[in-house]
Amino acid sequence: MNSPARTAVLLIGTNRADSDRLIACLSSAHPRDLAPSPAAAIEQHGRQRYDLIFIDIGYLKTDEQALGRLTRRFPSAGIIVVSSIADLRHTVSALKSGADEYIMSPVAAEEVLYIAQSLQEKQMLTSEIDYLRDQFWEVEAADFIRTNSDRMQAVLRALKSVAPTDSTVLLQGESGTGKGVLASLLHTHSRRRSNQFISVHCGAIPDSLLESELFGHEKGAFTGAAQRQLGKFEIAHKGTLFLDEISTISPAAQIKLLKVLQERQFSRLGSHQVLRTDVRVITATNTDLKTLSQEGRFRADLYYRLNVFPIELPPLRDRLEDIPILVDTILKHLNQHYDKGIRRVDPLVLEAFRSYDWPGNIRELENLVQRAYILESGPILRPESFPAEMLGRHDQIAPIHLEAGQTLAAVRRQGIELIERQYLKDLLARHRGRINTSAAEAGISTRQLNKLMHRYQLRKEDFKLTG
Numbered sequence: 096m097n098s099p100a101r102t103a104v105l106l107i108g109t110n111r112a113d114s115d116r117l118i119a120c121l122s123s124a125h126p127r128d129l130a131p132s133p134a135a136a137i138e139q140h141g142r143q144r145y146d147l148i149f150i151d152i153g154y155l156k157t158d159e160q161a162l163g164r165l166t167r168r169f170p171s172a173g174i175i176v177v178s179s180i181a182d183l184r185h186t187v188s189a190l191k192s193g194a195d196e197y198i199m200s201p202v203a204a205e206e207v208l209y210i211a212q213s214l215q216e217k218q219m220l221t222s223e224i225d226y227l228r229d230q231f232w233e234v235e236a237a238d239f240i241r242t243n244s245d246r247m248q249a250v251l252r253a254l255k256s257v258a259p260t261d262s263t264v265l266l267q268g269e270s271g272t273g274k275g276v277l278a279s280l281l282h283t284h285s286r287r288r289s290n291q292f293i294s295v296h297c298g299a300i301p302d303s304l305l306e307s308e309l310f311g312h313e314k315g316a317f318t319g320a321a322q323r324q325l326g327k328f329e330i331a332h333k334g335t336l337f338l339d340e341i342s343t344i345s346p347a348a349q350i351k352l353l354k355v356l357q358e359r360q361f362s363r364l365g366s367h368q369v370l371r372t373d374v375r376v377i378t379a380t381n382t383d384l385k386t387l388s389q390e391g392r393f394r395a396d397l398y399y400r401l402n403v404f405p406i407e408l409p410p411l412r413d414r415l416e417d418i419p420i421l422v423d424t425i426l427k428h429l430n431q432h433y434d435k436g437i438r439r440v441d442p443l444v445l446e447a448f449r450s451y452d453w454p455g456n457i458r459e460l461e462n463l464v465q466r467a468y469i470l471e472s473g474p475i476l477r478p479e480s481f482p483a484e485m486l487g488r489h490d491q492i493a494p495i496h497l498e499a500g501q502t503l504a505a506v507r508r509q510g511i512e513l514i515e516r517q518y519l520k521d522l523l524a525r526h527r528g529r530i531n532t533s534a535a536e537a538g539i540s541t542r543q544l545n546k547l548m549h550r551y552q553l554r555k556e557d558f559k560l561t562g
């Protein structure tokens with residue numbers, strides 16, 4: 096494995112043997128300092144910037160606040176705990192409290208380089224996102240633009256291209272994929288951002304009232320019209336009007352909307368006065384408007400007016416790599432409101448999330464995490480706080496399929512294999528695919544563990560993502 100890029104390293108309290116190995120792994124091209132304790136590190140090196148900090152678990156066991164002080168003084172550094180099998184429980188607590196990684200003592204060169212490179216790649220990605228945000232994105236967009244999905248990156252590139260223009264945008268995607276959030280971002284990053292952003296959920300307004308909602312009415316225009324009401328096209332003048340569930344509007348409303356888009360003018364119900372409007376229109380739908388227009392259920396000319404710049408949002412099942420990011424964002428927002436301090440999710444939950452189909456998309460994920468957040472009393476969202484039907488595969492062993500004529504020995508062997516496979520999956524998920532620590536907990540050698548993984552077709556790479 097190649098040595099990581101030039102890196103400033105600080106070693107805190109590591110024993111002589113581990114310090115020598117770490118220094119040997121991180122060659123002379125990497126500036127490095129040593130400190131006997133966290134307090135000494137802050138006092139002696141607090142003005143310097145470090146990329147990686149290795150700290151012995153012993154100091155975090157005796158001083159629970161030490162990690163917090165280090166992260167505040169060295170906010171850009173990746174913190175790696177040097178631990179032992181006996182201290183795994185304390186190491187898990189350190190990871191929950193903000194440490195980035197851990198490594199077992201005596202340290203191994205390959206693992207040191209792997210962790211150093213992984214953290215550097217993560218830091219580089221964060222820096223790139225920060226740069227993009229500073230160059231174009233508003234600060235409020237920071238959560239939405241975090242993505243590991245190629246399809247979402249294409250969506251963001253399209254948004255970046257069209258946002259500064261006045262083009263009509265058609266957002267397409269299943270319910271719960273974030274079309275409303277994207278519409279708001281389009282407005283925030285447009286030249287109209289200092290003016291109104293008006294959102295109308297067309298599907299939630301009766302046909303008889305939708306025209307009045309959009310175009311306004313005069314007093315006495317219809318029964319119950321006791322006074323003049325301004326329509327959303329009038330209120331959103333110089334701003335942005337977002338029409339959600341556009342496929343639900345009536346044929347009469349379609350005709351009037353087409354006229355506004357073509358001529359930029361309209362009249363209130365009950366009035367002959369022509370009003371002009373300068374509004375950017377963004378629409379959204381979870382149905383195929385092109386098919387509806389071909390079937391005669393939506394005006395084809397209106398469809399072409401709306402479909403100037405279409406953007407398709409992928410469903411959550413097609414961007415599973417973003418689930419940890421989305422969960423992290425949801426937890427951050429929940430902690431801002433309720434401050435329960437829950438910042439992590441059990442790896443088994445994340446594994447189940449990646450196996451789920453997500454018919455309700457991001458909205459369903461938000462609801463599940465919020466429900467678990469309410470139920471949870473500890474610092475981590477555990478499987479017990481989620482619906483059993485979603486996590487059932489981790490709660491029970493699959494039933495054994497018995498065939499006629501099988502011997503007791505064959506049935507027994509089949510049952511043992513099922514239990515062993517489930518045990519290994521849970522074990523590797525807890526340790527994020529690390530062979531040494533998984534084997535140590537199981538009480539077997541790494542060679543035995545590798546043989547069992549080969550037998551049950553388990554790859555350590557599949558479990559690294561669960562962290």
